[in-house]
Amino acid sequence: xxxxxxxxxxxxxxxxxxxxxxxxxxxxxxxxxxxxxxxxxxxxxxxxxxxxxxxxxxxxxxxxxxxxxxxxxxxxxxxxxxxxxxxxxxxxxxxxxxxxxxxxxxxxxxxxxxxxxxxxxxxxxxxxxxxxxxxxxxxxxxxxxxxxxxxxxxxxxxxxxxxxxxxxxxxxxxxxxxxxxxxxxxxxxxxxxxxxxxxxxxxxxxxxxxxxxxxxxxxxxxxxxxxxxxxxxxxxxxxxxxxxxxxxxxx
Amino acid sequence: xxxxxxxxxxxxxxxxxxxxxxxxxxxxxxxxxxxxxxxxxxxxxxxxxxxxxxxxxxxxxxxxxxxxxxxxxxxxxxxxxxxxxxxxxxxxxxxxxxxxxxxxxxxxxxxxxxxxxxxxxxxxxxxxxxxxxxxxxxxxxxxxxxxxxxxxxxxxxxxxxxxxxxxxxxxxxxxxxxxxxxxxxxxxxxxxxxxxxxxxxxxxxxxxxxxxxxxxxxxxxxxxxxxxxxxxxxxxxxxxxxxxxxxxxxxxxxxxxxxxxxxxxxxxxxxxxxxxxxxxxxxxxxxxxxxxxxxxxxxxxxxxxxxxxxxxxxxxxxxxxxxxxxxxxxxxxxxxxxxxxxxxxxxxxxxxxxxxxxxxxxxxxxxxxxxxxxxxxxxxxxxxxxxxxxxxxxxxxxxxxxxxxxxxxxxxxxxxxxxxxxxxxxxxxxxx
Numbered sequence: 001x002x003x004x005x006x007x008x009x010x011x012x013x014x015x016x017x018x019x020x021x022x023x024x025x026x027x028x029x030x031x032x033x034x035x036x037x038x039x040x041x042x043x044x045x046x047x048x049x050x051x052x053x054x055x056x057x058x059x060x061x062x063x064x065x066x067x068x069x070x071x072x073x074x075x076x077x078x079x080x081x082x083x084x085x086x087x088x089x090x091x092x093x094x095x096x097x098x099x100x101x102x103x104x105x106x107x108x109x110x111x112x113x114x115x116x117x118x119x120x121x122x123x124x125x126x127x128x129x130x131x132x133x134x135x136x137x138x139x140x141x142x143x144x145x146x147x148x149x150x151x152x153x154x155x156x157x158x159x160x161x162x163x164x165x166x167x168x169x170x171x172x173x174x175x176x177x178x179x180x181x182x183x184x185x186x187x188x189x190x191x192x193x194x195x196x197x198x199x200x201x202x203x204x205x206x207x208x209x210x211x212x213x214x215x216x217x218x219x220x221x222x223x224x225x226x227x228x229x230x231x232x233x234x235x236x237x238x239x240x241x242x243x244x245x246x247x248x249x250x251x
Numbered sequence: 252x253x254x255x256x257x258x259x260x261x262x263x264x265x266x267x268x269x270x271x272x273x274x275x276x277x278x279x280x281x282x283x284x285x286x287x288x289x290x291x292x293x294x295x296x297x298x299x300x301x302x303x304x305x306x307x308x309x310x311x312x313x314x315x316x317x318x319x320x321x322x323x324x325x326x327x328x329x330x331x332x333x334x335x336x337x338x339x340x341x342x343x344x345x346x347x348x349x350x351x352x353x354x355x356x357x358x359x360x361x362x363x364x365x366x367x368x369x370x371x372x373x374x375x376x377x378x379x380x381x382x383x384x385x386x387x388x389x390x391x392x393x394x395x396x397x398x399x400x401x402x403x404x405x406x407x408x409x410x411x412x413x414x415x416x417x418x419x420x421x422x423x424x425x426x427x428x429x430x431x432x433x434x435x436x437x438x439x440x441x442x443x444x445x446x447x448x449x450x451x452x453x454x455x456x457x458x459x460x461x462x463x464x465x466x467x468x469x470x471x472x473x474x475x476x477x478x479x480x481x482x483x484x485x486x487x488x489x490x491x492x493x494x495x496x497x498x499x500x501x502x503x504x505x506x507x508x509x510x511x512x513x514x515x516x517x518x519x520x521x522x523x524x525x526x527x528x529x530x531x532x533x534x535x536x537x538x539x540x541x542x543x544x545x546x547x548x549x550x551x552x553x554x555x556x557x558x559x560x561x562x563x564x565x566x567x568x569x570x571x572x573x574x575x576x577x578x579x580x581x582x583x584x585x586x587x588x589x590x591x592x593x594x595x596x597x598x599x600x601x602x603x604x605x606x607x608x609x610x611x612x613x614x615x616x617x618x619x620x621x622x623x624x625x626x627x628x629x630x631x632x633x634x635x636x637x638x639x640x641x642x643x644x645x646x647x648x649x650x651x652x653x654x655x656x657x658x659x660x661x662x663x664x665x666x667x668x669x670x671x672x673x674x675x676x677x678x679x680x681x682x683x
Contacts, residue, residue: 025571027564034562038578062569069328148509226328229355229384230545231552232576247501251510 023059053242054167061170065234068175069225076173080219094138096220099213100149101130101137105195106188110152114160119150151248154191155184159249168238175223176241281518287634288531290661293521298665301672303366309357310336314417316410317391323552325566332389332410336418337365337375344457344681345426346373347411349444350380351435351663353542360434363667364462364675368432372681374424376414380437381406382542384549393554394599396592397546398436398468400612404443411444412453428457430679434663435637438464438629439614445627446620459627460678463635463663466645467613471637472584478536479583492533499524535636544579547587548572551579556591558582614649621649628653628678630671632660 055061084092104127111120126142126149134141143149158180159165166179177185196206226233281296283289290297313331322330334356346368350361356377368375379386381403395402418424431454433441438461445459465471479489503523507516526534551558552566559578560566593605610616621627629650633643647654655674657665665671 023569025569027561027566027570029561029564033564034557036557036559036561036575036578038558038582040574040577041581058571058573059569062571066568149511151510227357229329229379230541231325231384231548231572232545235573235576243497247504248510250501251505 020057020060023063025059025062053165053238055238056167057169061168062234064170064172065175065225068170068173071173072225076218079215083215083219092219095212095216097130097134097140098137099216100140101127101134102192102195104130106154106191107150107152109191110154110157110188111150113154113157114152116152119152122147123150123152153181153184154187155181155245156249158184159245165242165245168242176237178242178245181245281522283518283522285659286528286531287632287636287659287661287664288528288535289521289526290634290659290664291636292531292534293518293664295660295665295668296518298659298668298670300667301367301669303363303667303672304370307337307366307369309365310338310422312336312414312417312421314410314414316389316413322388323565324568325552325570325572326384326388326549327568329385329388332379333385334379334414335365335375335377336422336424337369337377338418338422338424339369339372339374342425342427344373344428344430344679345415345424346375346430346432346679348375348377349407349431349433349437349440350378350383351433351437352380352382352539353546354435354437355379355383355385360663360666364432364434367672367675368679371676371679373430373679374418374426376411376418378407378410378414381440382436382546384545387546387549388553390553394595396550396595398588398592398612399596400439400443400468400616403440404447407440408444408447408451408453415454429454430458430460431456432460432462432679433464434462434666436465436468438462439468442614442617442621442627445624446617449620449624456626458678459624460675461627461629462666463631463637464614464629465637466615466642467609467639469588469609469612470639470642472588474637474639475536475539476583476585478532479540480536489533489537492530493537496524496526496530496534499526539584540580543582543584543587544576547579547582548575550591551575614646618649625653628655630655630657630674632657632662632665634659634661636662 087095104123108120108123108127111117111123126147129142129145129147130137130140133139155178163180165181169177169179169182171177171182171185174185196209201209228236230236280299281293283293283296285295285297311333312335313333315331319330348356348361348364348368350356350358354361356379361377365375365377381387381390381397387397390406392406395406397403415426431441431445433439441459441461442464445456448454448456500520503520506523507519509516548559550556551560555562557563559575559582560572566572589605593608596608597603614621627650629646631638631643631646631654633656635643638646643656647656657670659665660668660671
């Protein structure tokens with residue numbers, strides 16, 4: 001099992017590197033085309049580098065964006081709809097709380113790594129109260145008593161440590177990210193896996209838990225691909241994501 | 252052009268209202284200092300929110316108007332025109348709702364109108380604005396440019412009939428009467444559609460309500476363009492100011508206790524950011540420019556105009572359109588009018604002058620009809636930003652007792668507030 005995983009990771013890595021560099025988003029022009037009449041605004045070139053976020057893998061990213069939209073349409077959203085139909089609302093909220101509670105662990109670790117003792121203490125308090133009084137996290141009793149939800153991850157930690165976002169990157173199924181944040185997410189996932197391993201679960205139970213976690217995550221994300229109707233949704237989501245990360249890191 | 256702050260705002264509001272409906276009741280007012288710009292951006296949150304259903308049984312619908320094979324590849328996701336139906340269990344009155352500039356049938360303002368009307372016992376059919384990409388792409392015409400109200404009305408009227416047939420067939424909708432409403436540009440559309448219906452007599456509207464309509468499209472567009480103009484500094488000044496707004500939001504977010512977003516925390520974010528009127532104007536102007544760039548790009552692609560894209564070039568679905576977006580950001584509504592609408596209209600009618608066309612694009616052109624049409628009511632705000640000087644008074648005079656003018660609310664800022672919903676409930680009784 002282990003060696004198969006390693007092999008898979010290696011294969012995926014090679015595939016990703018090939019795809020990242022191989023796809024182009026530059027138009028292939030027909031013979032009778034005419035250049036656009038409206039010219040690009042003056043100073044666009046230098047502004048583009050500073051403000052528009054580095055996107056050298058645009059060709060790959062746009063394809064992945066499309067792939068994610070299709071995966072959403074044919075797999076994720078139907079599964080989410082089925083899940084919502086069979087799960088009573090109160091259980092749905094409970095499951096969401098349960099995973100949020102497990103998520104406090106990486107938040108806690110990252111708050112420590114960013115030297116934010118207040119955030120770490122609050123998060124620890126949430127985890128302690130919700131795990132005990134809240135029955136393994138099924139009920140969120142911490143928020144009503146004034147222990148607020150915090151949001152930290154390893155991507156933010158890297159940002160606080162001064163590491164730049166790097167190129168924009170659209171991840172398979174997970175969507176908008178950057179080289180830094182994708183690295184951070186991978187490390188968070190490893191840490192999370194270590195916690196799961198500590199619980200000593202059987203293979204199928206673990207698989208069920210991660211499936212449920214993915215469904216829960218998607219069910220609580222209101223975003224729908226291409227629903228803005230704008231031809232520039234890709235660009236806008238990119239800027240939105242990068243700016244959102246900036247304000248998270250500034251916090 | 253850096254429109255980041257808008258994106259953040261859109262993101263914050265979109266996520267919070269959909270995700271956390273239970274917070275709506277708790278945080279339904281704010282203590283931000285009132286200005287008409289603030290009300291336009293955050294909503295008139297100083298007044299309490301109306302009690303509206305948390306969720307409504309919306310049916311997503313689509314209708315084929317233009318052959319799918321002829322739809323440009325870059326809009327592959329936009330084949331068929333999308334609209335929505337919210338259906339009552341039994342036979343009931345029906346209301347059509349038309350969205351405002353650049354807005355879809357499911358914009359947040361549309362949703363609050365849907366909830367209001369559904370609660371009053373209406374079937375509700377929501378149609379996107381003729382300025383919305385999906386509408387433009389699916390319009391089976393190569394001559395009609397959005398914004399020419401009489402043409403828009405003709406197209407909308409035709410689509411409403413097809414859609415109506417579809418919901419009868421597919422959803423067994425039984426309508427006792429048909430009514431019509433629309434906000435902003437959709438309000439002006441509703442007026443023109445109502446006039447058309449007087450001669451065509453397909454729907455025989457029972458009631459028509461115009462919500463915050465422009466009096467003159469040209470005046471409104473000039474006002475909105477000017478917000479992003481920034482006079483001396485030009486685009487650099489606008490960019491710098493957007494960056495400042497963004498940092499103000501980031502700082503405000505950093506000082507909040509919780510990292511979660513809720514309507515309450517968004518109001519707090521706005522309060523702390525202490526935006527000036529000029530900054531709020533910029534946000535409004537930037538948001539309108541985004542709508543217009545979407546609209547212009549869709550037109551460019553659909554009619555092969557070669558404005559922002561290569562003429563005679565089919566954009567593939569993975570191709571970058573970022574440069575086209577930057578090109579479209581520099582074009583104002585005003586330039587669209589001068590360079591596209593005027594020449595195009597003059598092509599079909601060489602005697603038409605620019606001034607005559609400006610006259611045609613507004614409510615004054617059908618003033619006589621509006622004066623005497625008892626079924627039409629008007630609701631707007633005395634401080635609506637899209638109205639030029641004297642236009643509020645003009646509306647009050649033309650509609651007389653059929654006009655309701657709230658003192659505050661900016662442009663469409665009060666559509667989910669108590670007194671506005673109460674007004675709508677009085678208009679749409681749904682008993683007949």
